[in-house]
Amino acid sequence: MTQMIYDGRAWINGERCSARSEQVFDCISPVDGRVLAQVARCDQADIDAAVAAARAAFEDKRWCGLAPAARKRVMIKFADQLLAHADELALMETLDMGKPIKYSRSVDVNSAANCIRWYGEATDKIYDEIAPTPATALALITREPVGVVGVIVPWNYPMIMAAWKIAPALAAGNSVVLKPSEKSPLTALRLAELALEAGIPPGVFNVVPGFGPEAGSPLALHMDVDCIAFTGSTRVGKQIHVMAGQSNVKRAWTELGGKSPNIVFADCPDLDKAVAASVGSIFFNQGESCNAPSRLFVEASIRDAFLERAQALAPQYLPGDPLDKATVMGAIVDKVQMDNVLRYVASGKSEGAALLYGGEQARTESGGFYVQPTIFAGVTPQMAIAREEIFGPVLSVLSFTDAADVVKQANASVYGLQAAVWSRDINKAVGVARALRAGTVHVNQYDEDDITVPFGGYKQSGVGRDKSLHAFDKYTETKTTWIRIDSPV
Numbered sequence: 001m002t003q004m005i006y007d008g009r010a011w012i013n014g015e016r017c018s019a020r021s022e023q024v025f026d027c028i029s030p031v032d033g034r035v036l037a038q039v040a041r042c043d044q045a046d047i048d049a050a051v052a053a054a055r056a057a058f059e060d061k062r063w064c065g066l067a068p069a070a071r072k073r074v075m076i077k078f079a080d081q082l083l084a085h086a087d088e089l090a091l092m093e094t095l096d097m098g099k100p101i102k103y104s105r106s107v108d109v110n111s112a113a114n115c116i117r118w119y120g121e122a123t124d125k126i127y128d129e130i131a132p133t134p135a136t137a138l139a140l141i142t143r144e145p146v147g148v149v150g151v152i153v154p155w156n157y158p159m160i161m162a163a164w165k166i167a168p169a170l171a172a173g174n175s176v177v178l179k180p181s182e183k184s185p186l187t188a189l190r191l192a193e194l195a196l197e198a199g200i201p202p203g204v205f206n207v208v209p210g211f212g213p214e215a216g217s218p219l220a221l222h223m224d225v226d227c228i229a230f231t232g233s234t235r236v237g238k239q240i241h242v243m244a245g246q247s248n249v250k251r252a253w254t255e256l257g258g259k260s261p262n263i264v265f266a267d268c269p270d271l272d273k274a275v276a277a278s279v280g281s282i283f284f285n286q287g288e289s290c291n292a293p294s295r296l297f298v299e300a301s302i303r304d305a306f307l308e309r310a311q312a313l314a315p316q317y318l319p320g321d322p323l324d325k326a327t328v329m330g331a332i333v334d335k336v337q338m339d340n341v342l343r344y345v346a347s348g349k350s351e352g353a354a355l356l357y358g359g360e361q362a363r364t365e366s367g368g369f370y371v372q373p374t375i376f377a378g379v380t381p382q383m384a385i386a387r388e389e390i391f392g393p394v395l396s397v398l399s400f401t402d403a404a405d406v407v408k409q410a411n412a413s414v415y416g417l418q419a420a421v422w423s424r425d426i427n428k429a430v431g432v433a434r435a436l437r438a439g440t441v442h443v444n445q446y447d448e449d450d451i452t453v454p455f456g457g458y459k460q461s462g463v464g465r466d467k468s469l470h471a472f473d474k475y476t477e478t479k480t481t482w483i484r485i486d487s488p489v
Contacts, residue, residue, distance in 0.1 A: 006092065008039030008185070010046055010209060011192035013053035014202025019210075020045040027185060030098035030331035031322050033367035039185050042210035047177070047218040050206040054148045054175035055224055057203030064145050064173030068124035075120025075171055078198035082113040082159075085194065089159065089187055094322050097155060097184040098331030098368070099285055101323050112163035112191075115467075118451045119167035122469065131480075138483040143476040145173035146251065147226035150219040152212075152240070153188070154232045155181035155333050156288040156391075162188055164455075165229045168471040170205065177206045177225070179216050181232075183333050185209040212236065220244060220252075227251040227475060231290075233389075234414070234460045241463075253464035253474045255290070255456055257389040258417030261410035262293035262446060263432065265403075266301045268422035269444055275309040277446045279395070283317040283329055283373045284447075287393035288337075290461075291418040293446055295386060297406050300399045307356065307377055307397065314357045317393070319370040331368045332392060338369040341392030345374055348385040353396070354378040381409055389415070403428065407435045416458030420446045439465070 008027060009016040018024075023041035028034070040046070058064060063071070082089065090105035099108070131139035149169045153161040158180060166176050180188035192207045208215055216236075220228050220243035228250055230240045237254040244252035262281075268274045281293050298306045320327035332338040338361065345359045358372035371393055379386050379396040386396050400406040410419060420442040423429045433441040439457040442448065449455070454465035464474050 006037040006186050007189065008037035008209065009189075010040040010042055010050075011189055011205075011207040012046070012050045013206065014196055019043065020049070025182065025211075027096065028334065029095045030333050030369045031095055031366070033369075036095055037186065039182070039209050041214065042179075042208040043214045044218045046208050046210070047215060047222060050177045050208050051148060051150075051219075051222050051224050053203040053206055054177050057201060058145075058147050058175040062201040063170075063175065063204045066173075071171060071173065072120050072123040074199040075123065075167070076117055078195050078200065079113045079117035079120060081194040081198050082109060082116065082191075085190075086110075086113075089190060092186050092190060093159060093184075094330070096186045097158060098322055098333055100320075100327040100330045102325050102327070103285070108157060108159050112159040115160070115163040115451055116167045119171040119471075122472075123171045126469070126472065136485050138485060140481040140483070142479050142481065143172070143472070144479055146475055146477055147174060148224060149174045149176050149475055150222065150225040150228040151176055151178045152216050152219065152228070152230045152232065153178070153180055155183035156285060156290075158184045159187045159191070161231050162191060164466040164471070165231075166205065169229070169475040170200065172472055172475045174227075174475055175204050177208060177219060179208050179210065179219055182209065182211050217243060221247045223248045225250055227253070229253045229464075229474060231255040231466075233257055237462060251474070254462045255464070255466055256417075256460060256462040257415055258290045258292070258457065258461055259295055259387065259389055259413050259415045260291055260293045260418040260420070260438070261295045261297060261413070261436070262420045263297045263400075263406055263410060263422065264299065264302070264306065265421070265423040265425075265428065266299040267424050267428075269424040271302065271305065272309065274422045275306060275313065279310050279313045279317070281446045282395045283393045286319075286329055286332055286371070287341075288333065288391050290389075290391075291440075291447065293418070293420060294390060294394065294396060295410070295413075296395055296397045297400050297410065298397060300401050303397075303399045307375075310375060310395075310397075311357050314373045314375060317373040319362045319372065321366075329373065329393065331370050333369070335369050337391065338371055341371050341390060341394065344385055344388070344390045344392070344394060348376045348379070348383065348394075348396070351383045351385075352378070353383060353385060358393070381412060387413070403432060407432055411435075411437045414460040417461035418442065418447075418457075
């Protein structure tokens with residue numbers, strides 16, 4: 001790999017800057033273990049500076065005071081900037097996070113740009129309301145930006161997760177302080193530069209890299225942050241809600257973990273398609289997806305045929321060089337996460353699950369962090385690999401014979417992010433879909449959607465929804481203005 005050194009300084013009030021403490025940390029590429037950049041290790045002082053810049057920008061209305069059509073034009077130009085720098089951003093994402101370059105370029109950059117463009121287009125197309133009052137009054141129901149929005153995003157889809165939050169927040173007129181994950185901070189910093197070039201004023205969009213306790217917690221606890229939006233683990237999400245309450249009772253929106261059930265009935269319309277989607281979805285992005293269908297329930301009568309085909313497909317997902325355009329599964333984000341995945345593999349073995357494929361570290365000669373695609377059969381609901389989010393390329397296969405029982409098993413989880421059901425019987429498919437406690441239920445496919453539909457979960461998978469027009473609800477206040485009319489005509 002050609003040595004690439006990136007600018008890891010923070011982005012506050014329209015300028016690159018070092019951390020006030022001058023502290024840095026190494027940003028290490030999971031592709032081969034090399035240092036990509038020394039990144040500003042921001043803390044309370046930097047959060048204070050970024051929030052102050054965001055508040056000043058909001059109060060003087062340099063962004064929120066623009067007409068919606070003007071904000072729209074800038075947002076669309078921002079999206080265009082991403083596409084103009086698509087190759088650069090894709091390479092940065094792959095080197096920083098480890099995903100295959102083919103997906104960084106075709107999925108991550110394009111999806112982030114599309115999200116920013118979509119919310120930009122929506123800016124001047126959302127109408128307020130007039131209530132049905134008596135003739136003696138006029139009641140206006142209007143949306144207003146909440147003010148300063150703090151955003152904390154994870155490392156698995158750095159650009160997409162950032163776009164899902166900053167796009168509706170900015171489109172609504174807010175100022176934003178974004179803390180990217182310390183494991184993959186580089187594209188967020190570049191997005192801030194592109195936003196300024198597109199015309200988003202200084203102070204409106206700030207990026208402060210750093211570690212959770214040092215930068216994330218001060219952002220969630222900050223008394224001058226009006227809203228905190230977080231994607232990440234359920235454990236940290238619970239802490240975010242506590243911090244929001246401990247400070248100024250800021251609105252807290254959290255998209256958290258998942259252990260999504262994928263239910264395949266014997267009458268699924270296309271067994272090969274079901275196998276390909278089930279395997280491809282769990283191994284996509286190295287299994288580092290909150291919505292990965294990691295619990296696969298297969299009806300007993302087709303279990304053997306399903307597993308035979310799944311094992312035959314698994315070698316296609318053996319890890320390769322993420323910079324090779326033919327690679328479909330890349331590197332785990334860092335050694336800590338790789339070791340965690342391998343601990344779960346060991347747990348599955350020790351608890352009696354049958355390891356059908358994979359389960360080993362791969363490409364050790366590269367210096368990076370890779371794990372083989374892994375399939376366990378004979379999994380029972382009590383096993384850790386069936387209950388806990390692994391966030392790696394590990395598929396746990398359970399079998400069932402009764403529809404009501406499999407729904408009960410599928411719902412017996414603290415999570416409720418996504419689910420799927422495969423059946424040619426429309427009554428069964430719809431009935432099971434309605435019974436599943438999940439924010440999104442797929443029928444005869446997995447993970448098909450677009451920006452027009454909301455994304456989020458039930459139970460401990462979080463609060464609130466990303467994507468679609470519903471996302472504006474998170475970043476706006478609803479105001480009632482009641483006007484007395486004393487002399488109606």
